[in-house]
Amino acid sequence: MRGLCVVVGLAVALAGCGSPRGVLAPVAETVPGASKVSMIVATTRQAANDPGTMFTGERGTMASFAEITVSIPPESARKVGEVQWPRRLPGNPATDFVTLQAEQLTQKEAIAWFSRSVKKTPKRRVLVFIHGFNNRFEDAVYRFAQIIHDSNMDVTPVLFTWPSRGSILAYGYDRESSNYSRNALENLLQWLARDPAVGEISVLAHSMGNWVTLEALRQMAIRNGHIPSKIRNVMLAAPDIDVDVFRSQMVDMGKPRPNFTLFVSQDDKALAVSRRVWGSVNRLGAVNPEADPYKQEFADYKFTVLDLTKLQGSDSLNHGKFAESPEVVQLIGQRLASGQTITDSRAGLGDHIIGMTAGAAATVGTAAGLVISAPVAILDANTRENYGNHMQSLGDNISDTTKSTGELLTKAPADALHQNR
DSSP states (O other): OHHHHHHHHHHHHHOOOOOOSOTTSOOSOOOTTOEEEEEEEEEEEEEOSSTTTOEEEEEEEEEEEEEEEEEEOOGGGOOTTOOOOOSSSSOOTTTSOEEEEEEEEOHHHHHHHHHHHHTTSGGGEEEEEEOOSSOOHHHHHHHHHHHHHHHTOOSEEEEEEOOOOSOTTOHHHHHHHHHHHHHHHHHHHHHHHHOTTOOEEEEEEETTHHHHHHHHHHHHHHHHSSOOTTEEEEEEESOOOBHHHHHHHHHHHOSSOOEEEEEEOTTOHHHHHHHHHTTTOOBGGGOOTTSTTHHHHHHHHTOEEEEOTTOOOSOTTOOOHHHHOHHHHHHHHHHHHTTOOOOSOSTTGGGOOOOOOOOOSHHHHHHHHHHHHHHHHHHOHHHHTTHHHHHHHHHHHHHHHHHHHHHHHHHSOHHHHHTTO
16 A cells, blocks of 8 residues: 555646547637548447537447547647647647547438448448547547558448446446447447448457457357358457456357457556456466467467567557557558458567556455556546546545455354365
8 A cells, every 4th residue: 555655646746637528529620731530430328418528438228329520630740659639629630639520420320421431432341449448438539530540541430439437446337338338339240241331340449348349249159150251350459358258258259250360468567457456367468479378279269469568659558559559550551451361470560569458346446446547647648637536436445345344354253264265
């Protein structure tokens, strides 16, 4: 606890104002040299009353849809791999990511938008992106726009965003929200696979988004007897998944399977904490792909595995290399555009990979989340928000847990204290 207080104290001392809320409120126009990315959004989030927020982190009772166009500043004003968040509203399209259009749609309107867009896309390719833990709605929108732009992908972008409260202490809620959303993601993928206008589908999942993705694919395989052949590529970025659970999911998927690409990073500090919290079982996104049993298993699965451990990122936690690395996002875009599967045969690709995740549950999860996020809070304005509330919550949880544990031990029979030693 003393070490935790030191880390948190440093983070709070250096904290400033976070990025403004309401960035999805459209600006009047963009500037010469800026780029535009338009996407269709399917979400299980609850609609917000504020048009600049659009959707909250709470769970909606049914799937909702939206069309969003993001303006990305000219190349001279930005660094590839980064999202340039506005410091104040309205954002400046010359230097910031800004929203040009954001409109909620009915399902019929969303289908019509998608049909128009996919018919204009070479080979009618679709990319579905599923974000990870601790993402507000605008986080997912702007990150996906950055990935599409920086990778030069010529695809129809489809964002699937599930209810995340955008808080480091909401790991349990986020985890259950991913379970809550797996049927909706399966329905989306089933519909895309059955649409005659769609040529092929690629899926890119990050962090906890891998869980909802693999569960949706598993359900599809069980329901259909196989995964539809139109789903050609599945890219798993820093999956925070128990390796034993993953093996079970692969068995349930059966064969044939899509081309799987796994991005791993052994220096992912967040995944290292997650491993300790969840019973010291390895997390899929942090294994050594050159060590058995993983080397043989990945060969049997016919997986392409890219190890990004040696890739230097700007995040001290080695948290989001796949999206922040120009080499990685451009590799993804080039391979998908040419209809090839991603391989690690090109020089240097074996030194690249990904990162992300954090967490636990109850008091342990709260403390782990604070330890993980404290360095991020120093560097990332979004993480600084509500840090005082997080600390208060941690204190309350510790107090309640200590009291409950003391009562339990006082009342427990002596033999119960010694069983299973």
